Structures are given as C-alpha cells and as structure tokens.
Amino acid sequence: VKKIIIFLSFVSMSCFSEQVPEWVQEVRLSQQEGKEANADQELKLIKGINKTVIDNLNPESVYLHEAINSSSIIHDKNFVEPLLKVAQSEKVDLLQRSMAISVINQLSTADQLKLVLTTYSKICPFDKPVSAVLKLACLNIYDRFPSELKGRDLVILLDDESYELRIEVINKVSLLKDPKMKEQILGKSLGSSPYQLRLRSIDEIKKLPTDQRLNLKVMLEKCKSDSNDLVREACRKI
C-alpha cells in the first residue's frame, strides 16, 4: 500500500509540474515585470496556500526550499516563527538557513529583530570558504541592525576571494559608529584590489570630517599615483 501511495504521489506531482495553472504562472510573473494592475488580485489568490507554506517551513520537509522561496514573495508575517525554527535547525544546511534569515529580514517587525540577530550571528560564515552569495545575504541583515555591525567582519571580507563582496563592504561602512574602525577599513580598501573598490572607498572618504581624512593622508597621497586612471583622478580631486 505504501509503495502504491508513493507511486501515485509521484505520478500526480509529475502531471502537476508539467501543467502549471495559469494563475500560478501569472503570480510568478507579477513579481518580475509590469502587470502591476493585477498583482494585488493575484497575490490574494496565492495567499490561499499560506497554510501549506507554513506546514512546509519545517526542517523535516522535503519541500523546504520551495516553501522558503514561496514565503519570500507572499510576505506574510506568520512565516517568521517557522522560518526562525528553520534558521536555528542544525538539520538544515547552511545555505537554506541563511536564506530563511534573509526572508525573515524582509518580513520581521522591530520586536522580532533581536531574535533574528541572535540566530543570525550563529550561522553567518564570513571567515569560511563558502559561496559569496551566502555571505552577501548575511551581510545584508546589518541594514536592519546597524548598531550590531562589527568592523572586524568587514575587515575579513575585504580579503574575500570575491571582488563583488569586497565592494559590497564599502556600502556598509557608513553603518559603523566607531570612527577608528571606519578609517581602518577605508584605509585598507584604498590599498586593495579591484580598482572599483578603491573608487568606492574614495567616495566614502569624501564624506568623512576633515580631521578623519587627515588620518588617511598617507594613503591618499599614495593613491594620487595609483595604477588606475580613474582612481588617480578621483584622489587628486579630494
């Protein structure tokens, strides 16, 4: 009997996955481009599956990945609690856990933020050789928790293999409160590759008060003879 049930489930799934109803396709597409006039109506339709999504936001569910993706577009705050359980579960792989956190970040209210941060601080792998996409998702949560951003994490990321991630670090510098740490990061990035990182760093240095800029005087002088034309020009204009 068990085998028959499994077989029937498989057959049903195959049929469904090939014949996606039009409304599901429409809701997917409404997230992407245009169609905004119908988007609200379509989202109401998809909201009917909220319970299904919640049931599958479960570390044991084989449809966990799909449920996390669905929760990211339906935007229902009832997803926060089950997503937190997913994020905290050691049974779920690191990528799924961070994805869950990323979705919570979009959904959560102020009173849930501390809990999210506690979970998050346990799973973010800034010093590990994992996908840069995952580190980016982790980094983004500091937009909601600027006071919790640690300068030393940004310093680590400036040496990351991913140039994209190094550049992204500069976007977070303005969140730092400690002026010394800001100087350290901007000074380091001014001497690092790629040149786009140095350019972004110069943009941030322009925002610093004069006394702080003076602390970076040596780096700024050196930068006037940078190997890259754009960087050289930007430095000379400071």
Add this chain to the structure above:
Amino acid sequence: MIIVLILSLFMNKSLHAIDYVAELKSSLAQFNTINNTSAQNQCNDPKSKISKGCRKRYESMFRDPVLNISVGFGYFDHEAPSPVVHDVYMRFAFVEMITKKPCPPKISACGFQRSPDDADKFFKEIINPWGKKHRVELSLTTGALSNNNSFNTNASNINRQLKFCEEATQRFMNHVKKGDEVVLYVGHSRDGGAPDFCPPKLLKNGRRDYPFYRSQRPGHKRMMAALEEAKALGKSSEIIGMLSCNTLKHYLNPYTEKANKTGLILSNNETLSQDQLRNLFGSIDSVLAQRCEEGFAQSVKHSGFMSLKNVFPREMK
C-alpha cells in the same frame, strides 16, 4: 496529498529565487543532453558537416584576435515592498559559475580568470574554429550600487546611484559601439525602454512609471544610437541577446533595421530572473563551445520562450 500536489507546482521553477547559485547549478545537468554539433575545430576540415550558416557565423565571430563578450546586468528591482535588487545577486552567482575550476563536464562557460585589478573583466583561452588558441575577454556591467533598493535610492545615496548607473549605461553602450562580438543583457525590459541600469522611475503611487518608459524609451533610444554608430564604423556585433521580458516584440524590428547582420536572441514572453540567468549562462556557453543551430537553441530554452533570429541565417547555408 493535496499539500504535496500544491507544492509540486513549485518544483520546476521556484517563485522568487534568491539562491541563484543553486538555480544555475541545477541547470548544468541539462547541458549533458544538448546537441553538441560545434564549429570548433571544423573550419579546416573539408568534410565538416556543420551548416554553412554556423561555420560563417563563427568564422566571422573569431576573425579578430580577441573574442569580446559583454554582459549588462540591468537594474533588476523587485515589486514593492521587497527592497531586493536581483541583478547584484545574479552577478554574484554568475561570477561564481564562470570562474569555476575545473570546469564541470560538458560546460564551456567556466574556468575564466579574473583580472587582478578590475572586478568587471575576465579572461580565458579557448580553441577556435581553426583549431588555434583564442583569447576571450568577458566584461560585466552592473548599474546597482547595492542589492538593496532602499539603500540605493535614499536621500544620501540617490545622486551617487544615478551617477553610477549612468556610467554603467555609457560603458555598456560603448561595448555596443565598438562592436563587441557578443552583447547580452539581463534585467527589466521597462516595457520597451531597456536596457536600463538605473532605479525605476516611479509614479506617485509607488508603481513603476510604465507610461514614461513606453513613450520615452530612454534605454532603447541610446541602444539605437549605439547600434547605428557601430554599423557606420562597420563594427556591428555578431550576436546581441536581450534576455529580459518580451524583447521579441520590443526590439526585433528596430534592431534588425540597425544591425541586419547581427544575430538576435530575444524572448517571446515574460521571463523570470532565474531563467534569464540560465539563458545568459547558456548563451555564453554555446558561443564558447561554438554550438550550431540546434544545440544553441537548446541552451537558451529555459522558460521556453527564447527565439534565435538570424544567429545562423539560412542564406548562409
């Protein structure tokens, strides 16, 4: 059972994939089934069975000592209230895949080496249609300052964002003007106003201002000027792929008029961001593998809506 059935709807395509690396990796298996009839090594072989159209396209594409490929990641904002800007995530995943070493089996869009000091440049060597080593240079252009639209458009960053995306637009158009052999764009179509590397122009209600994009077509006008300049200099691209939504409708006629020898990859319908990313990867993989008609078409069929126009013209057969 009902729960399983409903969730099975999401099995083939996830709705809003933040996990673009997983999306790309999952599509790699499909490359094993592609028809790999290829122009690679074929142009010195008089018995070669590849079509004349395929042979000619790649002979022309590899005429210069460097094969230049330019990829534009347009500003891919999400529908409010989400602040996600997808192109940054897409670029992260794309770079992760193309720099992968060793290359996965039957994949050519990999093993690129990053320029030591330029985040937008990548290099690799491949074997060309004459069996010789050939340098490939890949350039990326991104218009978003960060992956957070709220950050990009807040009062303290908006001017910097607008300057940044204007520079990105100019860089992308310069690639078109100087006739990079392959030019590809992913992002929003802005209902005919793309390519667009900047945050969307909004109506008072916060929705995107499509009437503006339809009437003004800002990115399209600049693209037409760039195509015209390239044509005047005799440097039209070999392939241009607009992989965003409904590009067949928006761009087939105007692009054909300005670049009648250029092969076009265009979409027949609305296309999800993860499918755009797969089609981008598939296009580059096909160019590097020098795939002919069937194989090339198979590699860009994600979402099932892509059309190849004039890529391997019949009159060449």
